[in-house]
Amino acid sequence: MSAREERHAPLTAPTALYDQARHLLGGSAGGIPPWRGYGLPRRTATGARPLSGEEAWSGVREAFSPLPGDAVTLQRRFARLGVEARHRHLVRSVVAELPLPAGERDAARTLGRRLVRTASTVPAVTAGIALLGRLGTLEDVACLRVLAVFRDLTGMAVDALDLLDRRSAAVVWLAVRARRDELQPLVHALWAGDRRAVRAELVSLPASPRFVNSAVARRIAEACQLTDLLDGDPDDTRLLARAGGLLVRMGQSRGDVSDLLAYRDGLRVYELVVSRAGRLPPTLDNAAMLLSLALDLSSGIGVLLDWPPGLRAALLEALGRLLAEPRWVSAGASAGDAEQRRRSDWIRRTGRQPFRSPAASGGFRIEVVAGDPAHRAPIEARVLIDGRPVVPALFGRGPAHSPEYLLDDGRLRAGTEPREVQLAEANCTEGCCGALYVTIRRDAHQVVWENWRQTLPGSREPAPALPACRFEAAAYEAEIARAATDCSWSWRTRAVARLIKAGLVENPDLLSRWDAGRGWIGSGCDDPDTAVVTFWYVPGLASGRPERADRPLQFRWVITDDGTAPESQAAAALRRLAHEDPKSYARVCGGSRERAEELGFAWPDSP
Structure with a gap:
């Protein structure tokens, strides 16, 4: 097809996607798109072979060679070459x-603007968004904002808006x-641009992580222009507390x-929150928020921000002084329900941890x-x-593994034989989003960390090449021993579970005599007042003649905290395992x- 034919061939879908998006928004309540967009x-x-x-x-590369002079030409090239939505x-690539x-x-830039406003096909509009992501200006924000309501275009339109106007993108x-x-x-107030309503809805927003994950928190802060709100009312302690919560x-x-x-x-925002933290009322919520910020500034993701020299250490020092004041130390003294008591106990256990080590300490450290x-x-x-912190610096798709x-x-x-260790796994699974x-x-008087490896199934991107790290062996082993024996972070049932696990590692016969093998042992945040011991049962395991080992039965033994010392509770559990078949009291x-x-056991009822 000639260039003239490309320019004058009739369009098969004359209504521009931009006009369709405007029509949809015009018919929506408040002019706001629904969740997940349209x-x-x-x-x-077309019936053509994919x-x-x-x-x-x-085909996509050919469509841009040479760069077309108008939107119609590019649409025709895409159609001729079989490029579809x-x-x-x-x-985009x-x-x-x-x-x-x-x-x-x-x-x-002119081509990009014509494409986003007049193109009727997804590939052409995508090309326009991508061009404006590279070359757009503020005058393109309104159009990109409209096209972003199509769910299949939201990501790329928001990426383009992020470069032009962070607030609109958010x-x-x-x-x-x-x-x-x-x-x-809050979303309605933001869409309407009502600054007074935005502030009111922001401070009344539920702070629970069920409502606000890291992505939502960032976008709320950007959409609300949080620093402007804080600068506009320095004495608003509710707003200050909410700003700290969003950082957390x-x-x-x-x-x-x-x-x-x-x-x-x-x-x-870190600087504003910490510098004004003394104005906050010393409530349990505020104490927990400030301590969480300190933990992040000490060993979490906050360390990785581009800090001016000395500022992070100064903020940590200021938080340390504030939280050591009697009014803050006693912030959780009147805790009422069980969850408040757990938070108060957490503050008591953890309150000085982020201030024990200097913010810029070097070498190898475990927190x-x-x-x-x-x-x-x-x-x-x-x-x-x-x-x-190694895991967020190199991986960032999940937390570091547990102690x-x-x-x-x-x-x-470290031993003389190299050993590969998984430091972190993605929040979903390694099979989905990888691991680190x-x-x-051990190399003579040094410990070497080398051959860093990220797994990311399906990714074409090579993992970054990372240099080997060397540590003085004696100091390394001392730090491992210190971290392993320092249980000041742990609550009572977590300590009980760790002691039970250690006892079973030392004496596996406590379970194997009952044809059982050790499973997961721990205490989680969902029910921190209990320790849980799981084990697998295979008849004949103790005699060395297991029956149908491929079909084991799993049991769960829940140990409720009785208020005594962890050592006493763990010892009692191990004694019971020594004398009573755990299948008689586990489920x-x-x-x-x-x-x-x-095998004669009741199957648990569905929850």
Whole structure:
């Protein structure tokens, strides 16, 4: 087809996607898109053979060679080459890599603007969004904001808006991605641009992590222009507390590291919250928030921000002085219900931890951190090298593993034989989003961490090459021993579980005599007043003649805290295992119903 034919061929779908999006918004309540946005208009199937991956790459590149002069030409090229809506990510990638000399940028920007406003096909609109992501200006924000309401375009439109107007990007993201009903009043105020209503809805927003994860927290802070709100009313303690809470949520280890690191005003908000923290009433919530910030500044994601020299240490020192004041030390003294008592106990155990080590300490260090129990944070054995937390710095898709995994089982100890150790796994699973590994070995008077490895199934991106780290062996082993024996972070039933596990590792016959093998033993945030012992039962295991070892039955023994010392409770549990078959007092929790009935055990009722 000639260039003239491309320009004058009739369009098969004349209504621009931009106009369709405006029509949809005009018919919605308050002009706000629904959660998850709108689906793209359906197109009639052409019946043509779908392109292979290589054909699609080739076709998209050909469509931009040379750069078309108008939107119609590009749409026609895409249609002729078989480029469809499902190839939009390829289109975006090709546009991102297009060589655009200075003399062609104005023409490319003009093309991008025509595409987003007039194109009727997804590949063409995608090309326009990608061009404006590279070359757009503030005048393009309104159009990108409209197109972002199509769920298949939201991500790329928000990425483009992030470069042009962070507030608009955040407002659109919240409107389309924030699903909780509790967030909707704030979203409506943001969409309407009502600053007074935004402030009112922000301070009344539920702070629970059920409503605000790291991504939502970042987008709320950006959409509300949090620093402007704080500067506008320095004495508003409710707003100050909410700002601190948003920082805590952005820094949570179960979130995405990029949320806090991408928040451009992060340093400023940390400084404002800490410098004004003395104005806050010394409530349990505020004490927990400030302690969480200190833990993050000491060994968490907050360490990785681009701090000016001395500022992070100064903020930590200020928090340490404040939280040591009697009015803050007694903040949880009047805790009422069980959850408040757990938070108060956590503050008592953890209150001085982030202030014990200098913020810029070097070498090799391990900080076992238990986060605010109200947030159900995982217990992490955070490894710091030269003062920087390794897992969020190198991985960022999940928290560091627990102390039970890394320390109690001796995985971090170095021997002459190299050993690969998984330091962290993605929040979902390794099979979904990967894990972080390092190989540890002893080399004479040094311990070497080398061959860092990230797994990310399906990724084409090579893992970053990381240098080997060397530590003086005596100091390394001393730090491992210190971290393994320091249980000041632990609550009572967690200590009970660790002691029971240690007893069973030392004397596995306590379970094997009953044809049982050790399973998971611990105490979680969901029920911190109990220790849980699980084990697998296979008849004949003790005699060395297991029956149907491929179909074991799993049991769960729950030990309720009786208020006595952990050592006493663990010793009592181990004595009971020595004299009573645990299958007589534990309950089946895994395996199969058929196997349970076959062996004479009741299968648990469905919850």
